[in-house]
Amino acid sequence: MKNITIVGGGACGSAVFIELVIQILAEKLQDKVSLTLIERAEKVGYGLAFGTQQESHLLNTQADLMGIFAEEPEHFATWLNEKREKTKNTSTISKAEETYTSRQLYGDYVAEQLSIFKEKAKRGGIQVDYIHDEAIHLEAVKNEELKIDFEGRESITSAYVILALGTPKPNNFKECEAYPEFINFPWPVENLKRKVKKNDTVGVLGTSLSAIDTVLTLIDQEHQGNIKLISPEGLLPRVQPIKNEEIDRKFITLSNIHQLKRDENRKPKVKELFKLFMQEVEALExxxxxxxxxxxxxxxxxELMEIDIYAAENNGDSILNLAYALRHDASTIWSWLSVEQKKHFGDWIGKYWQINRHAMPLHNAYKLKKLMEKDQLEVIGDFKEVNYLEDEGFEIKLNSGDKFKVDKLVNATGTPSEVESMENTLIQDLLQEKLIIPYEVGGIYIDERTMRVVTPQKDLPIYALGHINNGMLLDVNSVWFNVKSSMIAAKDILFKIQMNERIS
Known part of the structure; x- marks a missing residue:
């Protein structure tokens, strides 16, 4: 009997658990494989991303891409419609809210599907153990197994370990953490609610989707003070249309990029990809x-918010729709780039890719626009540094020399790319024990064909899903992509178990 242990019971951990149950039952492997699911939180299936109780925290991806089954992306949208029909809750829902529903509701969906497949595993004769604790250490032991140590219980061993560690906190402003006016992470939202007073001037470090959710949390609490979003670029995400225009690409295609590889006998360059992107946009226009x-x-x-809302209300512009159309090919194209070109991409056009590829829902854009019109929300670029002022909050300095004060400061820069900056006990333990290798662009080295972690010592049976793979896989912020990765990992593990049994 081979045990497979999943560390993390959020969306990624739930997806790979469900996929393993499906494949184990289909292959009739109940007497050969057992499962263990580890989750430190009380509620399994939600994770940090979907455990929010704030109804204003919306999905940033259309519902019809969010199915927990890799081959059924529309499953969540179908589930959602069935729920609404049962509760007769359709008349008051706008089209924007219907397309980009709440994260809380998606968490309910994942938890429900996980519960269904827990029961299926039980009825199907799969041995499953559930551990409510935090895994803090991992090491190789005899018989090529892995020992997992916990915060509050005895160790276990497993033949395979899947890291589904979710969204690690950043530690990029450690010098501020000692001060009570600093909130190091906006999730869970209780810290924000407890520390921020209604009339505080709040500085939010970051202008990405995490920062926007922070603003919405404050507004839900009827915050009256000014809010300042602060980052080096000062760029908000663009606005997602309710329905993207379908694009039949002619220029920036896998076929054309592969032809470039074989004709030039080298990897593609970012400037060549951008030229194809430009050709595609101009052909559409x-x-x-x-x-x-x-x-x-x-x-x-x-000004940009006005432009982006108008574009979203009219099914998006060519750039936004092309970024969306590339969603299924982006990681393949990314894998064809050298490390040097990946870094060049980040330095040159990475910020523009991010704001177009990971845009905000239209419903949220309307809320931000109202705050701007009331002069309650300000977006500030050119960030340089932050300093603490005794009993006065924080002073924000810009590269221009300008500076201003805020009463409270929230770190909403999002989960860091570099694994060294991820505040997670197990990740830092793996790094210290040299069981993972930091990838130069972010995250760790994995075999992207199987999701197996590349270990510096010997080939250990460790797999990884989600944000920890960000440098090699690019699109790890998308649930549909992580669901697909979960299927790949599950297939590889079960294939190895079957092959090893036949060989022995």
Whole structure:
């Protein structure tokens, strides 16, 4: 009997558990494989991302891509419609809210599916153990097994371990953590609610989707003070249309990029990819564009919000729709780039890719626009540093020399790319024990064909899913992508178990 242990019971951990149950039952492997699911939180299936109780925290991906089954992406949308029909809760829901529903509701969906497949595993004769604790140490032991140590219980051993560690906190402002006016992470939202007073001027470090959710949390609490979103670029995500326009790509295709590889006998360059992207956009528009005029750095957040809302209300513009159309090919194209070119991408156009690929729901954009119109919300770029002022909060300094004060400061920069900056006990233990190798662009080295971790000592049976793979896989912020990765990992593990049995 081979045991497979999943460390983490959020969306990724639930997805791979469900996929393993499906495959074990289909292959009739109940007498050969057992499962263990480890989750430190009380509620399994939610994780940090979907455990929020804030109804204003919406999914940033359309519901019809969010199914927990890799081959049934529409499953969540179907489930959602059935729920609404049962509760007769359709008349008051806008099209925007219907397309980008709440994270809390998605967490309910994942937890429900997990519960269903727990029961299926039990009825199907699969031995399953559930451990409510935090895994803090992992090491190889005899018989090529792995020993897992916990915060509050005895160790276990397993033949295979899948790391589904979710969203680690950042530790990029450790110098601020000693001060009570600093909130190091906006989740769970109780810290934010407890520490921020209604009339505080709140500085939010970051302008990405995490920062927007922080603003929405404050507004849900009827916050009256000013809110300042602060980052080096000062760029908000763009606005997702309710329905993206379908694009039949002619230029930036896997076929064309692969042809470039074989013709030139080398890996593609970012400038070549961007040239294809530009050709595609101009073909969609029907005329040449002044690309310099599309730069956002010197335009106000208010002006850009007006432009982006208008585009979203009209099914999105060509750039936004093309970024969306590339969602299934982006990681393959990314894997064809050298490390040097990946770094060049991040330095040159990474910020523009991020704001187009990971845009905000239209419903949230309307809320931010209202705050801007009331002069309650300000978006500030050119961030340099932060300093603590005794009994006065924090002073924010910009590269221009300008500075201003905030009463409370929230770190909403999001989960860091570099594994060294991920505040997670097990991740840092694996790093210290040299069981993972940091990837130069972010995250760790894995075999992207199988999700197996590349270990510096010997080939250990460790797999990884989610954000920890961000440097090699690019699109790890997308649930549908992580669900697909879960299926790949499950298939590889069960294939190895079957093959090893036949060989022996």
């Amino acid at each position: 029907g005329f040449s564009l002044d690309w310099n005029s599309l730069k956002r750095d010197d335009r106000s957040a208010e």
